[in-house]
Amino acid sequence: ETFQVASQDDELMIMKKDRQIRRNIEKLTRLFKEADESGDGFLSREEFMEVMQDNRVKTWLAALELEVRDAELLFDMVDDGENKISA
Secondary structure (H helix, E strand, O other), X not given: OHHHHHHHHXXXXXXXXXXXXXXXXXXXXXXXXXXXOOOOOXXXXXXXXXXXXXXXXXXXXXXXXXXXXXXXXXXXXXOOOOOEEEO
């Protein structure tokens, strides 16, 4: 019975984490859409760098455990070579 309770606790923890991940993805998607000044569905390097200068965005990303110290490097890591990224 103790193992059954522990298993249920694990399932609950996994469900909570999944919900949190989905909420964070929704928030990141909204952030990308707001930062997409050209409205083309992508963030150019310039659009990305502009949003990454916002201290509120940096703080929010840190709360998601995403410490962004080098925005240029981060952009280069997710860029597919076309100098733009999508959400």
